Every structure is written in C-alpha cells, then in structure tokens.
Amino acid sequence: MTAQQLIIFDCDGVLVDSEPLAAEAYERVYEKHGMSGVGPGIIAQCVGMKQADIIIRIKELTGHHLKPEQEIDLWTVTRDLFSEKLNPTDGIAPFLGTLKTGRCVASSSSLERIHHSLDVTSLAPHFGDAIFSSSMVKRGKPAPDIFLHAAEKMGVAPANCVVIEDSPFGVQGAVAAGMIAIGYTGGGHTFAGHGEKLKAQGAHAACANWTEIAQTLNGLGFKL
Structure with missing residues (x-):
C-alpha cells in the first residue's frame, strides 16, 4: 500500500x-x-x-x-x-485543478489574510478547511512548527510531505521538519540569485513555474 x-x-x-x-x-x-x-x-x-x-x-x-x-x-x-x-501566481489554478495528491496551505500570515487572499484569487475551493497559519503554533518560520502542525492535522508523516516555498525562512522550516522543500521563484518579488538562495538553505530544486514543479514532483514519486 x-x-x-x-x-x-x-x-x-x-x-x-x-x-x-x-x-x-x-x-x-x-x-x-x-x-x-x-x-x-x-x-x-x-x-x-x-x-x-x-x-x-x-x-x-x-x-x-x-x-x-x-x-x-x-x-x-x-x-x-x-x-x-491581488492575482494568483501564473499557472497555479490549472495546476491545482488537476492535482490529485493531498494538499494544504501552511502560511506565516493570519488566517484572515490567507482566506482573503484565496477568496480574492478564487483558489479557496482547492483547499477547503486545509489551511494552517503560524498563529496556530508557538514559533513562526524558520522554525518547523507550522509544517509539523499541518502534517499532523492532515494525518501524513513528515517524510511523505513536500513543501513549496518562496522564502529562505520557509525552506529552512521545511527542512527542519524533515520534509522535502521545493523552491518557487515565479512570483513578482523574484530577484537574481533567488533560486540559489533557496537551494543554499536546502531546497531540493528551485522552479520558476508550475510546469517545472510538476516535473520535479513526478521525479520525487508524487502522484499528480
């Protein structure tokens, strides 16, 4: 199984x-x-x-x-x-629309801000109640608390989790949680050397778009 x-x-x-x-x-x-x-x-x-x-x-x-x-x-x-x-990142809606793997959100933002962001961009239906905020745990990123909390609530072992993050702090937290981190560099705040910074903190790969992320997840054995 x-x-x-x-x-x-x-x-x-x-x-x-x-x-x-x-x-x-x-x-x-x-x-x-x-x-x-x-x-x-x-x-x-x-x-x-x-x-x-x-x-x-x-x-x-x-x-x-x-x-x-x-x-x-x-x-x-x-x-x-x-x-x-506010807009969704380019390509995320079709990526989520065909995704069969379990998913959730783990963010440093407040629950109110997360829900508002997902509502404004029409991404909320892809996650339902599987939304977790750093307000739920003692320490924020780069501590692993929010990721471990999310995995526990979703009933999945940390070793079977992949975290998609755009910040070095987030990558640090994912790695500290014993999870695989994939860096995302497709946002409007991306800068020269962004991907290298994420990989320096332990990201398995740095991807500029959701097609690259899908390919990386497939390579890791995740069923999309």
Missing part, C-alpha cells in the same frame, strides 16, 4: 503573487506614522516571516518601531490592496 502523500503550499508568493503588494502596504503604513525608508529592500529581508517578527526585524534594520495600536493599519491597507490588485 502506498503511503499517503501531502503537498504543503506556502500562500504568499507561492499561491498568490502578494509580496510586492505586501511590501507596498508596509511602506505606506510606516510612512503614515512618520517613518520613512521602509521600502522593498527592507521588506525583502523579511519575506516568509510572520507579522510580529517582521515588525521586530524592521526595527533592527531601520530603528523604526510600529506601535501595537498602529499595527491594525497594516491589515487594513493590505486588505484593500489585495482586494484591488
């Missing part, structure tokens, strides 16, 4: 092309509260982290600190940008 298999998808930058919009939201909110210089270059160093950790990292990088009462603006601005401009 073949062991059950699971594909774990990150959300931001993998399922939805959200990272440029998220960076714009951070820049707008910090500017609103009199803190300039929190641009795409700063946010790029935080991709894959949960919001609380991003705010800490921005303070480390720039000295700017967003107060708790100001943080609510982040979701308000992000939600509006997503509602207006």
Whole structure:
C-alpha cells in the first residue's frame, strides 16, 4: 500500500503573487506614522516571516518601531490592496485543478489574510478547511512548527510531505521538519540569485513555474 502523500503550499508568493503588494502596504503604513525608508529592500529581508517578527526585524534594520495600536493599519491597507490588485501566481489554478495528491496551505500570515487572499484569487475551493497559519503554533518560520502542525492535522508523516516555498525562512522550516522543500521563484518579488538562495538553505530544486514543479514532483514519486 502506498503511503499517503501531502503537498504543503506556502500562500504568499507561492499561491498568490502578494509580496510586492505586501511590501507596498508596509511602506505606506510606516510612512503614515512618520517613518520613512521602509521600502522593498527592507521588506525583502523579511519575506516568509510572520507579522510580529517582521515588525521586530524592521526595527533592527531601520530603528523604526510600529506601535501595537498602529499595527491594525497594516491589515487594513493590505486588505484593500489585495482586494484591488491581488492575482494568483501564473499557472497555479490549472495546476491545482488537476492535482490529485493531498494538499494544504501552511502560511506565516493570519488566517484572515490567507482566506482573503484565496477568496480574492478564487483558489479557496482547492483547499477547503486545509489551511494552517503560524498563529496556530508557538514559533513562526524558520522554525518547523507550522509544517509539523499541518502534517499532523492532515494525518501524513513528515517524510511523505513536500513543501513549496518562496522564502529562505520557509525552506529552512521545511527542512527542519524533515520534509522535502521545493523552491518557487515565479512570483513578482523574484530577484537574481533567488533560486540559489533557496537551494543554499536546502531546497531540493528551485522552479520558476508550475510546469517545472510538476516535473520535479513526478521525479520525487508524487502522484499528480
């Protein structure tokens, strides 16, 4: 009997092309509260982290600190940008439409943001209730907690899971969980050397599109 298999998808930058919009939201909110210089270059160093950790990292990088009462603006601005401009990553809808392997989402974002992202891009029906947020676990990526939590809830051994991630932090977490990581570099925030950075953290491969990911999964013995 073949062991059950699971594909774990990150959300931001993998399922939805959200990272440029998220960076714009951070820049707008910090500017609103009199803190300039929190641009795409700063946010790029935080991709894959949960919001609380991003705010800490921005303070480390720039000295700017967003107060708790100001943080609510982040979701308000992000939600509006997503509602207006968010798209699924190119090719993900047909990939999911024919996928027979078990799948779930494991994201550093809040549940509200994940659901909004999937609803806006019409990807929600592909996952149902199989959606997991770092808010459900003690530690965010690069810790393995969210991936282990997802595998446990889905009833699949970590060794039979593949994680598709766009960030070095996410790849680190997947590898620490004892899972195979595949790097995805097809989002709007991709940069020169992106794939090499993901492989340096232990990604089995770095793929620029969903056709390449399908080929890699087939090579790993996953039944698509």
